Amino acid sequence: MGIRDIIEGKKEWRAHMARVKVLPQDYQIVYKEIQKYFFKVGPVQLTEGTALLSGIVDLFEEGAAMGKGVLDVTGRDVAAFADDLIKDSKTYADIYQESAMQEVNKAMKKVTDKKSKG
Template identity: 35%
Template sequence: MTDKNPYNYFKQMFTDKAEYNKKMAELKDLPQEYQVVYKEIQKFLWEFTAGDGMDMLQPMYELLAFFQEGAGNNIPVLELVGEDVGEFAENMLHEIQAKTRINELKRKMNERVAKEINKGK
């Protein structure tokens, strides 16, 4: 968020939280098996977020819509995502191409290496 006005920041934060709560209420309308898989994928993706994790919200909302469509068509969740939920989650992480914790760690490592190498030059 680039707006430095604290009022706008808190207003946006409130709006984002309200949207998140609405989506999580929608999740509760899905069959139990879908909820279990969604929560596991969500936990996995949160492990890779950078900063406040806002970069993961839209992909999680898209996953919810995907699950809603699958459930609406009576497709078992493991038929939708495959038996290897971890693989599905990892593929999703790669597709997101959002700023992730891993990317942040790699960036910092590269900065430290460059700093140390250039120190003696």
Template identity: 30%
Template sequence: MSFWDTITGSDLTREWKAFEARAAALPADYQEAWTQIKGNLFAYGDFTGRNLMPILDAALGLLEEASTEGQSVREVLGDDIPGFCAALAGGEGARTFRDRWRQQLNRNVARKLGRLGG
């Protein structure tokens, strides 16, 4: 990956297109599960989403493998896709970008109040 790719995000675009091409080859019920997985994992991404790429690759690989083995989506993911995604992203209670932003805001406010009050 070149510096230019990193700055522009073109490496992510290529990788994302490859994911979508792989997902298009899946049966319809797996494609729907892929859409739900993407939607649920975005909350765990950083600003660029770069940290999610290995997780998305592994999830898509799991769907591909299960599809070739003839398993149903429910057998693979269970009934709780948001819970499955939370587990992929680091377990139940994993911090989302909202949690990180809230913590950063609280730190900044506390720092400012400390300067004003001291």
């Protein structure tokens, strides 16, 4: 990643956050909680630009323009809403689990091979 990419990324992020700041207060609170949730859960696509988060802001802007409360848009279970958005996305936890299983399988194969030779 070059310096231009970093600068462009920062500009995109600032523009994105400026959109969030003009949302009604209840939307801002829920957006920030979803954002924190995603940073903890770690969907891989989150590091590939702001498309996922921008989509949420788009949805929230529409809801606010229609005069809806944020929970009318997301439903009462905001974590379930967030999970649904990334249900088909690979997370860093998934990658770690796959890696751990591969290591276990390699180790078990070595043990099995030693037993069959011995």
